[in-house]
Amino acid sequence: MPKTIRGELAARSYPFVPLRFTRRTAGESLARAKAFHDEMQTRRTTRHFSTEPVPRELIEWAIRTAGSAPSGAHQQPWTFVAVSDAETKLRIREAAEKEEQAFYNGRAPQEWIDALAPLGTDEHKPHLTDAPWVVVMFRRAYGIDEDGSRRTYYYTPESCGIAAGFFIAAVHMMGLVTLTHTPSPMGFLGELLERPVNEKAMLVMPVGLPADGAMVPDNHRKPLDQIAIWR
Secondary structure: OOHHHHHHHHOOOOOOOOOOOOOOOHHHHHHHHHHHHHHHHOOOOOOOEOOOOOOHHHHHHHHHHHOOOOOHHHOOOEEEEEEOOHHHHHHHHHHHHHHHHHHHHHHOOHHHHHHHHHHOOOOOOOHHHHOOEEEEEEEEOEEEOOOOOEEEOOOHHHHHHHHHHHHHHHHHHOOOEEOOEOOOOOHHHHHHOOOOOOEEEEEEEEEEOEOOOOOOOOOOOOOHHHHOOOO
16 A cells, blocks of 8 residues: 555544455456446336246346445445335326326426427336336435434435445346435325335336337437547
8 A cells, every 4th residue: 555545544533444446458348338337338228017926136236236326525425215015116107197197288398398208208107006116215304313413414316316326236236126206295105105205205116027019218318529538
């Protein structure tokens, strides 16, 4: 360990452990980067799910992967509620469709409705009952200590957004599909799933296999020169 790092850590009162890191050749790094890119390029969001069961173990591994994401002050401000119970999924769907009915018929500005039009979305959400799993990601807005006092959590939206990305990638890598659904508003999920007041629903992600004949919008991802700037 370089003396500067050793000296810096020695002055701290918190424990540190050696970094586990595998150094690769430039060729290996490029090959791995291309392989991961090519795999993720095949990821698509569909609203057409098979009802075929998916083992709980797969969902567990996806959540474990999401839990490895970096977070502000390493506070890990997320809770994943994985629902396979048919009755609970139906209650989620009924409540979500009630909110979405209002959203698509007056609550949302026309500009928002127009932006969603190419995706073919509406107030009907069969994926919430068709998919064998519905995973609801909750963001912990703040912590609650044992004495009931609040503890500030930092960068919770950013942290949960990163964890959601890890989850989506994990689901895709195991050969399943998911959809990021954000019914507006989402407050009903906290009550329905009996979550504490410091947890706010952030994403609803049905997970499963695609239905036979599943369709996706004919859209395209922006090329590198439209999403990156080099200085």
